[in-house]
Amino acid sequence: MKKFWVAVALLILGVSTAQAQKLTGAGATFPYPIYSKWFSEYSAAHPGVEVNYQSIGSGGGIRQVSAGLVDFGATDGPMTDEQLSQSKVKLIHIPTVLGAVVPIFNVPGVGDIKFSGDVLADIFLGKILFWNDGRIVKDNPGVKLPNQKIIVVHRSDGSGTTYIWTDYLSKVASEWANGPGKGTSPSWPTGVGGKGNEGVAGLVREMPGAIGYVELVYALQNKISFGEVKNAAGNWEKASIAGVTEAAASIKQLPADYRVSITNAPGKDAYPISSLPGC
Numbered sequence: 001m002k003k004f005w006v007a008v009a010l011l012i013l014g015v016s017t018a019q020a021q022k023l024t025g026a027g028a029t030f031p032y033p034i035y036s037k038w039f040s041e042y043s044a045a046h047p048g049v050e051v052n053y054q055s056i057g058s059g060g061g062i063r064q065v066s067a068g069l070v071d072f073g074a075t076d077g078p079m080t081d082e083q084l085s086q087s088k089v090k091l092i093h094i095p096t097v098l099g100a101v102v103p104i105f106n107v108p109g110v111g112d113i114k115f116s117g118d119v120l121a122d123i124f125l126g127k128i129l130f131w132n133d134g135r136i137v138k139d140n141p142g143v144k145l146p147n148q149k150i151i152v153v154h155r156s157d158g159s160g161t162t163y164i165w166t167d168y169l170s171k172v173a174s175e176w177a178n179g180p181g182k183g184t185s186p187s188w189p190t191g192v193g194g195k196g197n198e199g200v201a202g203l204v205r206e207m208p209g210a211i212g213y214v215e216l217v218y219a220l221q222n223k224i225s226f227g228e229v230k231n232a233a234g235n236w237e238k239a240s241i242a243g244v245t246e247a248a249a250s251i252k253q254l255p256a257d258y259r260v261s262i263t264n265a266p267g268k269d270a271y272p273i274s275s276l277p278g279c
Contacts (some may be wrong), residue, residue, distance in 0.1 A: 078258075
């Protein structure tokens, strides 16, 4: 797969691997861990070919590729019709990976918390203020949740991870859908911002009482607790390869432009905050 996607990028540019010396890209932090691995191994196997990818966020990637400043951009949230029409170059959206966005938290003494979608929405709307709020307690019987203020952490930059997160919240909470809505840079009702998945992970790790959202790999790499989320079938799911795969399987036929959402997908074991990031 790693060779396939780099080959696709080169074909889009109309160059051969023999001619190519350097391929530049920029964008989403969501797929950066796997992209950096792919590009490093591809360059090692093909001397003379260098792929340089800047992990600057989906918003930055969209701006740079639309202006023709890079050879390819990466975004977790598909570009809108308006963005595509404003691009100086013709762009094609290609899904490259499957992934999951997870709610991460730092609650001393608590290793696992279950979150329903409406509770997550109200936390990020600033309506649920303390960890021992009755609605969180109800979903977590037996868990000793402290009377501690919740600190919301969100992205400060234009972010495809934010798009996935808010796309999910918009599907499960009408107040979110009719308020901040889905997008890469919504108007946040509350919280503090961190740049990139790395920034959000770092802030949550440093601040007791914090909650945020990151791509699964960032939670695992930083050893940050992340919660289970109630899916459309009413089951509690922890992000996993199987859960994301089941969410993707709900799409029986991809649209011609490959722009598709798999958040809150049907399926008994589907993880509800899953996505198909692309470039």
